[in-house]
Amino acid sequence: MTKASLYQQLKQDIRQGVWPAGAVLNQQKLSDYYQVSRIPVRDALQQLKAEALLMMAGKASLMVPPLTAAEAEELYQIRLQLEPMALRRAFPQLTFSVLGQAEDLLQQLEQDQHLSAADRGALNWQFHLILYQPSNCPHLLRLLHSLHQQVERYLGFQEISLNYANTSHQEHWLLLELLRAQQLDAAVALLQQHIQQAGELLTSHLRQQPA
Protein backbone atom coordinates (compact mmCIF):
# COMPACT_ATOMS: atom_id res chain seq x y z
CA MET A 1 0.00 0.00 0.00
CA THR A 2 1.91 3.02 -1.26
CA LYS A 3 1.10 6.62 -0.43
CA ALA A 4 -0.99 7.65 -3.40
CA SER A 5 -2.85 4.39 -3.34
CA LEU A 6 -3.59 4.69 0.37
CA TYR A 7 -5.26 8.01 -0.33
CA GLN A 8 -7.21 6.42 -3.18
CA GLN A 9 -8.11 3.38 -1.13
CA LEU A 10 -9.24 5.38 1.85
CA LYS A 11 -11.34 7.60 -0.40
CA GLN A 12 -12.92 4.58 -2.02
CA ASP A 13 -13.57 2.98 1.35
CA ILE A 14 -15.29 6.12 2.55
CA ARG A 15 -17.45 6.15 -0.58
CA GLN A 16 -18.31 2.50 -0.17
CA GLY A 17 -19.17 2.76 3.48
CA VAL A 18 -16.29 0.82 5.00
CA TRP A 19 -16.00 3.91 7.16
CA PRO A 20 -19.62 5.03 7.28
CA ALA A 21 -20.99 8.53 7.62
CA GLY A 22 -20.50 9.74 11.16
CA ALA A 23 -17.59 7.39 11.89
CA VAL A 24 -14.67 8.92 13.72
CA LEU A 25 -11.37 7.86 12.22
CA ASN A 26 -8.20 7.74 14.19
CA GLN A 27 -4.73 7.26 12.83
CA GLN A 28 -3.95 4.17 14.85
CA LYS A 29 -7.05 2.34 13.70
CA LEU A 30 -6.34 3.19 10.07
CA SER A 31 -2.64 2.35 10.22
CA ASP A 32 -3.54 -1.03 11.71
CA TYR A 33 -6.26 -1.64 9.13
CA TYR A 34 -4.14 -0.72 6.12
CA GLN A 35 -0.91 -2.13 7.54
CA VAL A 36 1.12 1.04 7.21
CA SER A 37 2.59 3.46 9.69
CA ARG A 38 0.73 6.56 10.75
CA ILE A 39 2.75 8.87 8.49
CA PRO A 40 1.14 7.96 5.17
CA VAL A 41 -2.19 7.79 6.98
CA ARG A 42 -1.68 11.38 8.11
CA ASP A 43 -0.89 12.46 4.57
CA ALA A 44 -4.04 10.88 3.22
CA LEU A 45 -6.19 12.27 6.01
CA GLN A 46 -4.81 15.74 5.52
CA GLN A 47 -5.69 15.63 1.85
CA LEU A 48 -9.15 14.21 2.41
CA LYS A 49 -9.86 16.83 5.03
CA ALA A 50 -8.91 19.60 2.62
CA GLU A 51 -11.32 18.10 0.07
CA ALA A 52 -14.11 17.96 2.66
CA LEU A 53 -14.31 14.20 2.36
CA LEU A 54 -13.48 14.30 6.05
CA MET A 55 -14.34 16.92 8.61
CA MET A 56 -13.11 17.88 12.02
CA ALA A 57 -15.05 16.30 14.88
CA GLY A 58 -14.02 18.12 18.01
CA LYS A 59 -10.60 19.63 18.36
CA ALA A 60 -8.38 17.06 16.78
CA SER A 61 -10.37 14.09 15.53
CA LEU A 62 -11.66 13.51 12.04
CA MET A 63 -15.09 12.27 11.06
CA VAL A 64 -16.73 11.00 7.92
CA PRO A 65 -19.26 13.78 7.25
CA PRO A 66 -22.92 12.86 7.70
CA LEU A 67 -25.06 12.78 4.58
CA THR A 68 -27.79 15.38 4.81
CA ALA A 69 -30.47 16.41 2.36
CA ALA A 70 -29.52 20.05 2.83
CA GLU A 71 -25.91 19.47 1.84
CA ALA A 72 -26.84 17.28 -1.10
CA GLU A 73 -29.13 20.02 -2.36
CA GLU A 74 -26.33 22.52 -1.91
CA LEU A 75 -23.85 20.41 -3.85
CA TYR A 76 -26.26 20.03 -6.76
CA GLN A 77 -27.00 23.74 -6.77
CA ILE A 78 -23.29 24.46 -7.06
CA ARG A 79 -22.97 21.98 -9.90
CA LEU A 80 -25.94 23.65 -11.52
CA GLN A 81 -23.98 26.89 -11.60
CA LEU A 82 -20.63 25.49 -12.66
CA GLU A 83 -21.30 22.70 -15.14
CA PRO A 84 -23.09 24.90 -17.68
CA MET A 85 -20.09 27.21 -17.48
CA ALA A 86 -17.77 24.30 -18.13
CA LEU A 87 -19.81 23.14 -21.11
CA ARG A 88 -20.00 26.63 -22.59
CA ARG A 89 -16.29 27.15 -22.28
CA ALA A 90 -15.52 23.73 -23.70
CA PHE A 91 -17.91 24.08 -26.62
CA PRO A 92 -15.70 26.08 -29.00
CA GLN A 93 -12.97 23.46 -28.58
CA LEU A 94 -15.25 20.44 -28.88
CA THR A 95 -14.11 18.20 -31.72
CA PHE A 96 -15.75 15.19 -33.32
CA SER A 97 -13.01 13.13 -31.76
CA VAL A 98 -14.08 14.27 -28.30
CA LEU A 99 -17.74 13.66 -29.01
CA GLY A 100 -16.77 10.24 -30.30
CA GLN A 101 -14.96 9.42 -27.08
CA ALA A 102 -18.02 10.48 -25.10
CA GLU A 103 -20.18 8.27 -27.28
CA ASP A 104 -17.91 5.30 -26.75
CA LEU A 105 -18.19 5.76 -23.03
CA LEU A 106 -21.98 5.88 -23.19
CA GLN A 107 -22.09 2.66 -25.17
CA GLN A 108 -19.77 1.03 -22.68
CA LEU A 109 -22.04 2.19 -19.87
CA GLU A 110 -25.03 0.85 -21.77
CA GLN A 111 -23.67 -2.58 -22.51
CA ASP A 112 -22.05 -3.54 -19.20
CA GLN A 113 -25.14 -4.44 -17.21
CA HIS A 114 -23.32 -5.73 -14.17
CA LEU A 115 -21.37 -2.68 -13.08
CA SER A 116 -21.13 -1.70 -9.45
CA ALA A 117 -22.70 1.56 -8.38
CA ALA A 118 -19.19 2.91 -7.91
CA ASP A 119 -18.13 1.95 -11.42
CA ARG A 120 -21.25 3.43 -12.93
CA GLY A 121 -20.70 6.62 -10.99
CA ALA A 122 -17.12 6.82 -12.19
CA LEU A 123 -18.06 6.25 -15.83
CA ASN A 124 -20.89 8.75 -15.57
CA TRP A 125 -18.48 11.39 -14.33
CA GLN A 126 -15.97 10.42 -17.01
CA PHE A 127 -18.62 11.14 -19.61
CA HIS A 128 -19.20 14.63 -18.29
CA LEU A 129 -15.49 15.17 -17.82
CA ILE A 130 -14.69 14.33 -21.44
CA LEU A 131 -17.08 17.06 -22.50
CA TYR A 132 -15.70 19.59 -20.03
CA GLN A 133 -11.99 18.93 -20.51
CA PRO A 134 -11.62 20.99 -23.71
CA SER A 135 -12.59 24.07 -21.70
CA ASN A 136 -8.99 24.22 -20.54
CA CYS A 137 -10.13 25.50 -17.18
CA PRO A 138 -7.99 23.74 -14.60
CA HIS A 139 -9.63 25.31 -11.56
CA LEU A 140 -13.14 24.71 -12.78
CA LEU A 141 -12.38 21.09 -13.59
CA ARG A 142 -10.74 20.59 -10.23
CA LEU A 143 -13.77 21.99 -8.42
CA LEU A 144 -16.17 19.89 -10.44
CA HIS A 145 -14.12 16.78 -9.80
CA SER A 146 -14.18 17.50 -6.09
CA LEU A 147 -17.92 18.18 -6.13
CA HIS A 148 -18.55 14.98 -7.95
CA GLN A 149 -16.61 13.00 -5.39
CA GLN A 150 -18.72 14.54 -2.67
CA VAL A 151 -21.89 13.68 -4.53
CA GLU A 152 -20.76 10.12 -5.14
CA ARG A 153 -20.96 9.41 -1.43
CA TYR A 154 -24.68 9.98 -1.64
CA LEU A 155 -25.17 7.54 -4.48
CA GLY A 156 -24.47 4.40 -2.50
CA PHE A 157 -28.25 4.08 -2.52
CA GLN A 158 -28.51 1.81 -5.51
CA GLU A 159 -32.24 2.23 -5.74
CA ILE A 160 -31.77 5.82 -6.76
CA SER A 161 -29.09 5.30 -9.33
CA LEU A 162 -31.03 2.41 -10.87
CA ASN A 163 -34.35 4.22 -11.07
CA TYR A 164 -32.48 7.13 -12.45
CA ALA A 165 -30.29 5.26 -14.90
CA ASN A 166 -32.71 5.06 -17.83
CA THR A 167 -33.89 8.63 -18.04
CA SER A 168 -30.38 9.84 -17.31
CA HIS A 169 -29.12 7.73 -20.14
CA GLN A 170 -31.49 9.14 -22.71
CA GLU A 171 -30.55 12.63 -21.65
CA HIS A 172 -26.89 11.84 -22.18
CA TRP A 173 -27.50 10.71 -25.75
CA LEU A 174 -29.65 13.73 -26.43
CA LEU A 175 -26.94 15.97 -25.03
CA LEU A 176 -24.44 14.53 -27.49
CA GLU A 177 -26.86 15.03 -30.38
CA LEU A 178 -27.42 18.66 -29.48
CA LEU A 179 -23.71 19.29 -29.22
CA ARG A 180 -23.10 17.65 -32.59
CA ALA A 181 -25.79 19.93 -34.03
CA GLN A 182 -24.02 22.95 -32.50
CA GLN A 183 -27.08 23.70 -30.38
CA LEU A 184 -25.16 25.04 -27.42
CA ASP A 185 -28.02 26.82 -25.67
CA ALA A 186 -30.28 23.81 -25.96
CA ALA A 187 -27.49 21.57 -24.71
CA VAL A 188 -26.91 23.79 -21.71
CA ALA A 189 -30.62 23.88 -20.95
CA LEU A 190 -30.73 20.10 -21.07
CA LEU A 191 -27.69 19.82 -18.86
CA GLN A 192 -29.27 22.12 -16.29
CA GLN A 193 -32.46 20.15 -16.32
CA HIS A 194 -30.44 16.96 -16.02
CA ILE A 195 -28.60 18.16 -12.94
CA GLN A 196 -31.65 19.74 -11.32
CA GLN A 197 -33.65 16.57 -11.81
CA ALA A 198 -30.95 14.35 -10.36
CA GLY A 199 -30.58 16.70 -7.41
CA GLU A 200 -34.28 16.76 -6.68
CA LEU A 201 -34.54 12.99 -6.91
CA LEU A 202 -31.70 12.56 -4.45
CA THR A 203 -32.78 15.20 -1.95
CA SER A 204 -36.39 14.08 -1.89
CA HIS A 205 -35.19 10.54 -1.28
CA LEU A 206 -32.94 11.73 1.53
CA ARG A 207 -35.74 13.70 3.16
CA GLN A 208 -37.95 10.63 3.12
CA GLN A 209 -35.40 8.23 4.48
CA PRO A 210 -32.32 9.95 5.88
CA ALA A 211 -28.99 8.14 5.58
Add this chain to the structure above:
Amino acid sequence: MTKASLYQQLKQDIRQGVWPAGAVLNQQKLSDYYQVSRIPVRDALQQLKAEALLMMAGKASLMVPPLTAAEAEELYQIRLQLEPMALRRAFPQLTFSVLGQAEDLLQQLEQDQHLSAADRGALNWQFHLILYQPSNCPHLLRLLHSLHQQVERYLGFQEISLNYANTSHQEHWLLLELLRAQQLDAAVALLQQHIQQAGELLTSHLRQQPA
Protein backbone atom coordinates in the same frame (compact mmCIF):
# COMPACT_ATOMS: atom_id res chain seq x y z
CA MET B 1 5.79 27.12 15.22
CA THR B 2 2.93 24.71 15.77
CA LYS B 3 1.23 22.67 13.08
CA ALA B 4 -1.79 24.83 12.28
CA SER B 5 0.32 27.94 12.37
CA LEU B 6 2.92 26.46 10.03
CA TYR B 7 0.19 25.92 7.50
CA GLN B 8 -1.03 29.47 8.01
CA GLN B 9 2.48 30.88 7.89
CA LEU B 10 3.40 29.00 4.74
CA LYS B 11 0.19 30.11 3.08
CA GLN B 12 0.86 33.71 4.01
CA ASP B 13 4.44 33.47 2.81
CA ILE B 14 3.26 32.14 -0.52
CA ARG B 15 0.80 35.03 -0.82
CA GLN B 16 3.43 37.55 0.08
CA GLY B 17 6.02 36.22 -2.29
CA VAL B 18 8.52 34.76 0.16
CA TRP B 19 8.17 31.71 -2.04
CA PRO B 20 7.41 33.33 -5.38
CA ALA B 21 5.34 31.99 -8.24
CA GLY B 22 7.27 29.26 -10.00
CA ALA B 23 9.44 28.42 -7.01
CA VAL B 24 9.95 24.74 -6.30
CA LEU B 25 9.60 23.96 -2.62
CA ASN B 26 11.30 21.03 -1.01
CA GLN B 27 10.69 19.73 2.46
CA GLN B 28 14.27 20.08 3.64
CA LYS B 29 14.47 23.73 2.65
CA LEU B 30 11.19 24.50 4.38
CA SER B 31 11.96 22.55 7.53
CA ASP B 32 15.27 24.42 7.78
CA TYR B 33 13.62 27.76 7.14
CA TYR B 34 10.80 27.30 9.64
CA GLN B 35 12.90 25.36 12.15
CA VAL B 36 10.66 22.32 12.33
CA SER B 37 11.01 18.74 11.23
CA ARG B 38 9.76 17.60 7.86
CA ILE B 39 6.61 15.99 9.31
CA PRO B 40 4.61 19.16 9.99
CA VAL B 41 5.98 20.54 6.73
CA ARG B 42 4.55 17.55 4.90
CA ASP B 43 1.17 18.06 6.54
CA ALA B 44 1.06 21.70 5.50
CA LEU B 45 2.21 20.94 1.96
CA GLN B 46 -0.37 18.21 1.57
CA GLN B 47 -3.12 20.59 2.57
CA LEU B 48 -1.88 23.42 0.37
CA LYS B 49 -1.62 21.08 -2.57
CA ALA B 50 -5.21 19.96 -2.10
CA GLU B 51 -6.26 23.63 -2.09
CA ALA B 52 -4.30 24.29 -5.29
CA LEU B 53 -2.10 26.80 -3.52
CA LEU B 54 0.67 24.44 -4.57
CA MET B 55 0.88 22.23 -7.61
CA MET B 56 2.90 19.22 -8.64
CA ALA B 57 6.01 20.05 -10.61
CA GLY B 58 7.25 16.81 -12.08
CA LYS B 59 6.66 13.52 -10.34
CA ALA B 60 7.22 14.36 -6.72
CA SER B 61 8.11 18.02 -6.28
CA LEU B 62 5.80 20.88 -5.46
CA MET B 63 5.73 24.29 -7.06
CA VAL B 64 4.11 27.62 -6.31
CA PRO B 65 1.71 27.92 -9.26
CA PRO B 66 2.52 30.62 -11.81
CA LEU B 67 0.14 33.55 -12.03
CA THR B 68 -1.49 33.68 -15.44
CA ALA B 69 -4.10 35.96 -16.90
CA ALA B 70 -6.07 32.96 -18.11
CA GLU B 71 -6.31 31.43 -14.65
CA ALA B 72 -7.17 34.73 -13.02
CA GLU B 73 -9.97 35.19 -15.50
CA GLU B 74 -11.16 31.68 -14.77
CA LEU B 75 -11.19 32.26 -11.02
CA TYR B 76 -13.24 35.43 -11.40
CA GLN B 77 -15.68 33.70 -13.71
CA ILE B 78 -16.23 31.02 -11.11
CA ARG B 79 -16.76 33.63 -8.42
CA LEU B 80 -19.19 35.33 -10.77
CA GLN B 81 -21.28 32.18 -10.78
CA LEU B 82 -21.06 31.34 -7.09
CA GLU B 83 -21.16 34.60 -5.18
CA PRO B 84 -24.57 35.66 -6.47
CA MET B 85 -25.81 32.26 -5.38
CA ALA B 86 -24.34 32.81 -1.94
CA LEU B 87 -25.93 36.23 -1.64
CA ARG B 88 -29.30 34.98 -2.78
CA ARG B 89 -29.28 32.13 -0.33
CA ALA B 90 -28.11 34.35 2.50
CA PHE B 91 -30.65 37.07 1.81
CA PRO B 92 -33.67 35.57 3.61
CA GLN B 93 -31.55 35.17 6.73
CA LEU B 94 -29.90 38.58 6.55
CA THR B 95 -30.57 40.54 9.74
CA PHE B 96 -29.91 44.15 10.64
CA SER B 97 -27.27 42.87 13.01
CA VAL B 98 -25.42 41.22 10.12
CA LEU B 99 -25.70 44.31 7.93
CA GLY B 100 -24.42 46.32 10.87
CA GLN B 101 -21.38 44.08 11.21
CA ALA B 102 -20.69 44.50 7.52
CA GLU B 103 -20.98 48.25 7.87
CA ASP B 104 -18.56 48.30 10.79
CA LEU B 105 -16.05 46.44 8.72
CA LEU B 106 -16.39 48.89 5.84
CA GLN B 107 -15.79 51.81 8.14
CA GLN B 108 -12.77 50.10 9.59
CA LEU B 109 -11.47 49.56 6.09
CA GLU B 110 -12.17 53.19 5.28
CA GLN B 111 -10.44 54.68 8.28
CA ASP B 112 -7.26 52.64 8.51
CA GLN B 113 -5.27 54.24 5.72
CA HIS B 114 -2.04 52.38 6.35
CA LEU B 115 -3.12 48.78 5.90
CA SER B 116 -0.99 46.31 4.02
CA ALA B 117 -2.34 44.89 0.78
CA ALA B 118 -2.74 41.57 2.60
CA ASP B 119 -4.74 43.14 5.43
CA ARG B 120 -6.96 45.02 2.99
CA GLY B 121 -7.55 41.84 1.05
CA ALA B 122 -8.44 39.96 4.20
CA LEU B 123 -10.89 42.63 5.37
CA ASN B 124 -12.41 42.85 1.92
CA TRP B 125 -13.10 39.14 1.97
CA GLN B 126 -14.42 39.36 5.52
CA PHE B 127 -16.96 41.89 4.30
CA HIS B 128 -18.24 39.56 1.63
CA LEU B 129 -18.10 36.61 3.99
CA ILE B 130 -20.26 38.33 6.60
CA LEU B 131 -22.94 38.75 3.97
CA TYR B 132 -22.65 35.16 2.71
CA GLN B 133 -22.43 33.39 6.07
CA PRO B 134 -26.19 33.43 6.78
CA SER B 135 -26.70 31.28 3.70
CA ASN B 136 -25.79 28.29 5.87
CA CYS B 137 -24.12 26.67 2.89
CA PRO B 138 -20.93 25.10 4.21
CA HIS B 139 -19.71 23.79 0.87
CA LEU B 140 -20.36 27.00 -0.98
CA LEU B 141 -18.61 29.05 1.68
CA ARG B 142 -15.67 26.69 1.69
CA LEU B 143 -15.31 26.96 -2.07
CA LEU B 144 -15.58 30.72 -2.02
CA HIS B 145 -13.00 30.93 0.72
CA SER B 146 -10.65 28.78 -1.29
CA LEU B 147 -11.26 30.81 -4.45
CA HIS B 148 -10.60 34.01 -2.59
CA GLN B 149 -7.29 32.70 -1.31
CA GLN B 150 -6.30 31.86 -4.84
CA VAL B 151 -7.26 35.31 -6.03
CA GLU B 152 -5.38 36.98 -3.22
CA ARG B 153 -2.11 35.77 -4.66
CA TYR B 154 -2.77 37.95 -7.68
CA LEU B 155 -3.37 41.07 -5.63
CA GLY B 156 0.20 41.51 -4.48
CA PHE B 157 0.31 44.13 -7.21
CA GLN B 158 -0.50 47.09 -5.01
CA GLU B 159 -1.07 49.36 -7.97
CA ILE B 160 -4.17 47.42 -8.84
CA SER B 161 -5.71 47.25 -5.42
CA LEU B 162 -5.04 50.96 -4.87
CA ASN B 163 -6.50 52.11 -8.16
CA TYR B 164 -9.39 49.85 -7.51
CA ALA B 165 -9.95 50.72 -3.87
CA ASN B 166 -12.16 53.80 -4.33
CA THR B 167 -14.68 52.53 -6.82
CA SER B 168 -14.78 49.18 -5.06
CA HIS B 169 -15.53 50.97 -1.84
CA GLN B 170 -18.48 52.89 -3.17
CA GLU B 171 -19.91 49.70 -4.57
CA HIS B 172 -19.67 48.05 -1.18
CA TRP B 173 -21.67 50.82 0.46
CA LEU B 174 -24.23 50.73 -2.30
CA LEU B 175 -24.53 46.98 -1.92
CA LEU B 176 -25.37 47.39 1.75
CA GLU B 177 -27.96 50.03 0.93
CA LEU B 178 -29.65 47.81 -1.60
CA LEU B 179 -29.73 44.91 0.83
CA ARG B 180 -31.20 47.10 3.55
CA ALA B 181 -33.86 48.17 1.05
CA GLN B 182 -34.61 44.51 0.29
CA GLN B 183 -33.61 45.02 -3.34
CA LEU B 184 -32.14 41.56 -3.82
CA ASP B 185 -32.08 41.53 -7.61
CA ALA B 186 -30.43 44.92 -7.78
CA ALA B 187 -27.91 43.86 -5.14
CA VAL B 188 -27.06 40.72 -7.08
CA ALA B 189 -26.67 42.71 -10.28
CA LEU B 190 -24.32 45.09 -8.52
CA LEU B 191 -22.35 42.24 -7.05
CA GLN B 192 -21.96 40.66 -10.47
CA GLN B 193 -20.80 43.92 -11.97
CA HIS B 194 -18.42 44.37 -9.04
CA ILE B 195 -16.79 40.99 -9.57
CA GLN B 196 -16.70 41.26 -13.34
CA GLN B 197 -15.09 44.67 -13.14
CA ALA B 198 -12.46 43.54 -10.68
CA GLY B 199 -11.72 40.51 -12.82
CA GLU B 200 -11.33 42.52 -15.99
CA LEU B 201 -9.07 45.04 -14.30
CA LEU B 202 -6.84 42.29 -13.00
CA THR B 203 -6.67 40.23 -16.17
CA SER B 204 -6.02 43.19 -18.43
CA HIS B 205 -3.24 44.23 -16.11
CA LEU B 206 -1.78 40.73 -16.18
CA ARG B 207 -1.92 40.60 -19.97
CA GLN B 208 -0.04 43.88 -20.20
CA GLN B 209 2.64 42.99 -17.71
CA PRO B 210 2.70 39.32 -16.81
CA ALA B 211 3.76 38.36 -13.31
Add this chain to the structure above:
DNA sequence: CGCTTGAAATTTGTATACAAATTAAATTAA
Protein backbone atom coordinates in the same frame (compact mmCIF):
# COMPACT_ATOMS: atom_id res chain seq x y z
C1' DC C 1 26.43 18.64 -31.28
C1' DG C 2 22.58 16.35 -29.37
C1' DC C 3 20.84 12.29 -27.28
C1' DT C 4 21.01 8.35 -24.27
C1' DT C 5 22.73 5.97 -20.35
C1' DG C 6 24.31 5.47 -15.97
C1' DA C 7 25.74 6.63 -11.45
C1' DA C 8 25.90 10.12 -7.74
C1' DA C 9 23.40 13.31 -5.15
C1' DT C 10 19.37 15.02 -3.58
C1' DT C 11 14.72 14.56 -2.15
C1' DT C 12 10.73 12.23 -0.90
C1' DG C 13 8.42 8.25 1.52
C1' DT C 14 8.03 5.49 5.66
C1' DA C 15 8.83 3.45 10.25
C1' DT C 16 9.73 3.93 15.02
C1' DA C 17 10.02 6.49 19.36
C1' DC C 18 8.70 9.97 22.34
C1' DA C 19 6.32 14.46 23.78
C1' DA C 20 2.14 17.09 23.90
C1' DA C 21 -2.50 17.36 23.56
C1' DT C 22 -7.07 15.64 23.64
C1' DT C 23 -10.57 12.53 25.06
C1' DA C 24 -12.58 9.44 28.41
C1' DA C 25 -13.38 7.94 32.86
C1' DA C 26 -13.72 8.16 37.53
C1' DT C 27 -13.97 10.64 41.66
C1' DT C 28 -15.84 14.20 44.39
C1' DA C 29 -18.88 17.94 45.61
C1' DA C 30 -23.27 20.31 45.22
Add this chain to the structure above:
DNA sequence: TTAATTTAATTTGTATACAAATTTCAAGCG
Protein backbone atom coordinates in the same frame (compact mmCIF):
# COMPACT_ATOMS: atom_id res chain seq x y z
C1' DT D 1 -28.56 12.41 40.53
C1' DT D 2 -26.11 15.83 38.17
C1' DA D 3 -22.38 18.66 37.36
C1' DA D 4 -17.72 19.85 37.88
C1' DT D 5 -12.88 18.49 38.44
C1' DT D 6 -9.12 15.71 38.51
C1' DT D 7 -6.80 11.69 36.73
C1' DA D 8 -5.84 8.08 33.59
C1' DA D 9 -6.11 6.50 28.86
C1' DT D 10 -5.95 7.27 24.29
C1' DT D 11 -4.74 9.89 20.37
C1' DT D 12 -2.44 13.28 17.91
C1' DG D 13 1.90 16.01 16.96
C1' DT D 14 6.80 15.95 16.19
C1' DA D 15 11.65 14.47 15.76
C1' DT D 16 15.02 11.32 14.12
C1' DA D 17 16.66 7.55 11.22
C1' DC D 18 16.59 4.88 7.28
C1' DA D 19 14.66 3.08 2.70
C1' DA D 20 12.95 4.15 -1.80
C1' DA D 21 12.33 7.13 -5.26
C1' DT D 22 13.43 11.11 -7.93
C1' DT D 23 16.37 14.47 -9.96
C1' DT D 24 20.79 15.96 -11.50
C1' DC D 25 24.80 15.69 -13.88
C1' DA D 26 28.41 13.86 -16.28
C1' DA D 27 30.31 10.33 -19.28
C1' DG D 28 29.70 7.70 -23.40
C1' DC D 29 27.61 6.90 -27.79
C1' DG D 30 25.56 7.87 -32.22
